[in-house]
Amino acid sequence: MRKPQYAEVMYLDFNGFFASCSQFAHPHLRGKPVGIVPHEGNGNTCIIACSAEAKKFGVQNVMPLPLVRRLCPEIILWPQEVDLYRRAHNYLMAEVESAIPIDAVKSIDELCSVISDDDRKDPTRLGREIKRRLLNEVGPWITCSIGFAPNRLLAKIACKDGGKDGLNVWQPEHVPAFLSHILLKDIPGIGPGTLKRLYQARIGTTDCLRNAAPKHLRQIWGNVAGERMSYAINGFDIKAQPTARSQYGHGRVLPPAFRSLEACRHVTRILAVKAARRMRRDHWSSSKLILGLSGYFGGHWSRGHHMAAVCDDMGVLEALERLWFQAMRELPPGIVILKADVSLDDLSLTAQRQLDFLADDEHVRRRQEAITEALDALNRRYGSTVVTVGPWSNPAADRLGAKISFTRIPRREDAW
Ligand SMILES: [Mg+2]
The missing domain is CATH 3.30.1490.100 (DNA polymerase, Y-family, little finger domain)
Incomplete structure (x- = not known):
């Protein structure tokens, strides 16, 4: 298995996608706390997404409405706009693609790319270029976080970790230090069940996870995903397995x-x-x-x-x-x-x-x-x-x- 020498993968995630798209399309919502709800005239539902301004009040995605109103009485509830999100997705993907080929669209607001040899030593320039294009072509209302790292898992963690201006570069030699402050629950692929089993096996930190033997993690996961986690978290080039459609x-x-x-x-x-x-x-x-x-x-x-x-x-x-x-x-x-x-x-x-x-x-x-x-x-x-x-x-x-x-x-x- 290959261990990349530099950051090779980029992971990009649009911030508060649904709320920022609605703010982009409806100027009166900009700069205000906005909560996206499934439909108008709702009684007991929850918000499905919220704007950065709402997050400052402690509001989170998928939060029941009574709690949202208590935390942020001035919240503006806005019904979802599926067609807008679809169009925004296509437009934003095309904008990113004008800077770098997209390797995989991971969800409506996330994608990843393999970066070219020229950019691997210092991908900061590429990250800034993508952000600049988005700012010029879309405006300041839809922003993104970008992570660069030796493989997809690490790039995703780097991306979610934020960093300066939502741009995080993790070169292989710095990965252990960057990872040590990440909580196990924030690592993609570790759900509540796995987390419990990790704690039972006395693996409570990301450092412990990194140092655990691949075979041991395989045992904890109960399948090969554990072994893959061990290699991915240690910076090896591990390809995502194709997922079959299940439903x-x-x-x-x-x-x-x-x-x-x-x-x-x-x-x-x-x-x-x-x-x-x-x-x-x-x-x-x-x-x-x-x-x-x-x-x-x-x-x-x-x-x-x-x-x-x-x-x-x-x-x-x-x-x-x-x-x-x-x-x-x-x-x-x-x-x-x-x-x-x-x-x-x-x-x-x-x-x-x-x-x-x-x-x-x-x-x-x-x-x-x-x-x-x-x-x-x-x-x-x-x-x-x-x-x-x-x-x-x-x-x-x-x-x-x-x-x-x-x-x-x-x-x-x-x-x-
Ligand atoms: Mg997002």
């Missing part, structure tokens, strides 16, 4: 008018069709549909339904109906649902899937897929919901499923 899902915090079981059922139909449409676009089929409901009935209800690998709307909606049949039987009538999630699990590539021969439904499946294909073509041509399977009641002006997400970059096709 397509959509979730939604429900607007007040859609919180009954019956109204929520309509919403989940839309979520399911949206997820299925995204899945088809990527050529996957799913063997399991999961419906999750949360609300005022003592927590969370979730059930899965197995299907023969399907990708068509009818197959997915049929499974959803079965889950709703179960939900109606198991949940007390009249309850209030606050959030609904639908996800398509157990994926296989449509071209390689195993059809369920026992069910002998191949001809039905093929016919339904042909119908779905025709519907998709019509919708692509004449507008996203010109034809649908069954009733379609979309909460007005509220784009279901096109919610904001840090990990998925919404596409224009999703904004309907």
Whole structure:
């Protein structure tokens, strides 16, 4: 395994992305504490993101509204603007790409790049150049933090650690000193479960983690990820493993008018069709549909339904109906649902899937897929919901499923 001599990777993260995009688009929000909420007229929700000005009051992303109001009474609550975030993402990526090729887009506001040989000894110039371009082309409202380090994990830690003007350069010889003040919980890849196991193994600091044997960490993690952590934290060039798609899902915090079981059922139909449409676009089929409901009935209800690998709307909606049949039987009538999630699990590539021969439904499946294909073509041509399977009641002006997400970059096709 290679140990780079210089910083080779750049990690860039836009600061307070959702709030700064809204401040950028609406000048009256600039310089003010802003909290982004899922939709207007909310009762008991939380903010999903907040501006730098709000953070100064102690407000954090994903904080319940009552607490936010107590910390910062003057906070301006602003509904999410999915389409704006999507456009801003594309624009900002193009701006960064004019300075350096992007190696991987990690989320809606994070990316990483491998830097050229010329920049490795002193990447500060490159970092300043990117920041200068953003300032000139976008303005001072959307800013970013940049970290340079020998590998991606260290570059991400350097980036999150801030540094002077949000620009941190970690050359290999300084990595141990820089790392020693980073807490274990702030290292990407160490969740609460792993943290607990590390403490039990008497590894309580980043220095201890760095000095632990790769085999030991493998044991603590329970898989090869521990060994990879050991090499990455010690500055080796360790490539990210390709992650396989595991599911397509959509979730939604429900607007007040859609919180009954019956109204929520309509919403989940839309979520399911949206997820299925995204899945088809990527050529996957799913063997399991999961419906999750949360609300005022003592927590969370979730059930899965197995299907023969399907990708068509009818197959997915049929499974959803079965889950709703179960939900109606198991949940007390009249309850209030606050959030609904639908996800398509157990994926296989449509071209390689195993059809369920026992069910002998191949001809039905093929016919339904042909119908779905025709519907998709019509919708692509004449507008996203010109034809649908069954009733379609979309909460007005509220784009279901096109919610904001840090990990998925919404596409224009999703904004309907
Ligand atoms: Mg960010």
